[in-house]
Amino acid sequence: MNFIQPTLLSALAIPTTLLLMTSCGEKPSQAPPARPPQAVIVATVEQKTVPIYVENVAQTEANATVEIRARVQGFLMDAPFKEGGYVKKGDLLFQIDPKPYQAAVDQAQANVTKADATLGRANADVDRIKPLVEQRAISQQELDNAIATAKVAEADLLAARAGLTTAQLELGYTTMRAPFDGLIGARQVDVGNFVGNTADTTLLATISTTDPMRATFHVAEANYLRYQRRFMGDEAAAEEHSAAMAFDLILSDGSTYAHKGKFDFAERALDARAGTLKLVVTFPNPELLLRPGQFARVRAMPEERPDAILVPQRAVITTQSAQSVMVVGEGNKVEVRPIKTSTRFQDQWIVTTGLKAGEKVIIEGLQKAAPGIVVNPMDPPPDEAPAAEPAKPSATPAAEEAPSAK
Structure with missing residues (x-):
């Protein structure tokens, strides 16, 4: 048992040494100072009247399209037009022997x-x-x-x-001429072939008008009903509102078409399979920039929303189907506030419930904030302040409006 004794003596010596050091005036280490509140960037909730824009995917189509077909049999002797070119009314297109x-x-x-x-x-x-x-x-x-x-x-x-x-x-x-000014496609049959020997006659080419050009799109049945109820019993007001609406055409390269469109008509019946109503808008096409079959987006402003509550989109936290914001309240304490939104205006959400004008919401530093903690709210830098610019609707708006179907 003698070989254990040095170890025990060493163990007993350690607390004795610590006791002596404490009695000699050594002070224990102090707690670290409290950290300052985290700095976050906040924005003020606004309330103002805003225009409500809606966008729908559309496709262009000609006002009139005609298929040039052989109505009699014979050998095709001539087709003097330029394929894909513009022709005038009365120009010779095909000549059968x-x-x-x-x-x-x-x-x-x-x-x-x-x-x-x-x-x-x-x-x-x-x-x-x-x-x-x-x-x-x-x-x-x-x-x-x-x-x-x-x-x-x-x-x-x-x-x-x-x-x-x-x-x-x-x-x-035997002589086929252009029925109107327009754009003609490719020849479907070359000169020298025998045509007109089929039951439905032979398709030779297709011609369509170019100015004006239509843009067709579809709106949901619910939005059509909402619009109709808005003007129910006042056909004159509905027609006046539809005629006054100006439509923009956003092309596939993101540019806005130079000419405004006007509402033309709504289809007689809804599409039973999709539950949508087809609308047609007409755009001038003097420069012949538009061609049938182009995809674009039609944008319109069917109404204005008075006294709308606006909050920056980047302040909104979305979890599954719920939305919330972090509000900096009294004493700069953070509060998580559930909200409901309807549609977008520029880079902001229109809030229907949960916020009021003048409140401060966090737009940067959300990861630093938590409910109940104190933060140091700061205004955004001048270069990040929102600039006055035309409203930019969302690509998939929550609300659409259909012009009068009458």
Whole structure:
């Protein structure tokens, strides 16, 4: 047991040494000083009247589109237009070999001449026989036969004229001209091919108008009903509101189209599968920048929201379906406040419940804040202060409005 004794003596010596050091005037270490409140950037909740913009995905389409089809059979002899170019009303687009149809017209014209001559002879026979019947030189039966022959000749003349009209129409179908000023697509059949030999006739090309251009989009049934109830019983006010609305077209490159659009019409019925109503807006297209089939976004301002409560979007904390903000209240204490929002205005949310004008909300330093702690609120730097600019709606607005469906 002697080998344990030095270890025990050393263990007993340690507290004795500490006791001696304490009695000699050594002071214990002091607690660290309290940390200052964390600095956070805050913004003031605003209240003002704001315009409510809505955006919808749209697609452009021509006012009128016509398929040029072969209505008669024949070899395609000419197609003098430039594919993908602009044509004027009356420009020659396609020419089918007209010689067989010109021959048919000549034949029909000869039939008309022959029938006309036959009718003239039959009428002359009737005029010659009538006096003889009155003189009882010939029988009444012969007069009846002459009259019947004249009526048959008259019917033959009508049939010959109808045949001539048909032949002339078919001859006219060999020449196809532009029905209006517009943009024509590619040739579907090359010159030299035989066309018009199918049941639904042969598609040769498609032409569409270019100015003005339509933009079509769809709004939800609920928003259509909300709009209709707003003007229910006042058709004049609904029409006036629709006519006064100006539409912007946001192109695929993010630029705003130079010309404003006007409401054209709403579709007769809703799409039963999607539950949406189709609206059509018309845009001038003098520079021919728009073409059918382009995708864009239509933006409009259907209403203004008076005394709207606005909070910066970056102050809003979203967890699942709930929204909240951190409010700096009395004594600079942080409070978590649940809120509800409706739609966006510029870089702010429009708040329906939970906030009032003048309150301070944290927009930077949210990770430093917690409910109940004291913070040091600071205003945002001047270069981050919101600038006055046109309203920028969200890409997926919470509220849309449909112009009058009437």
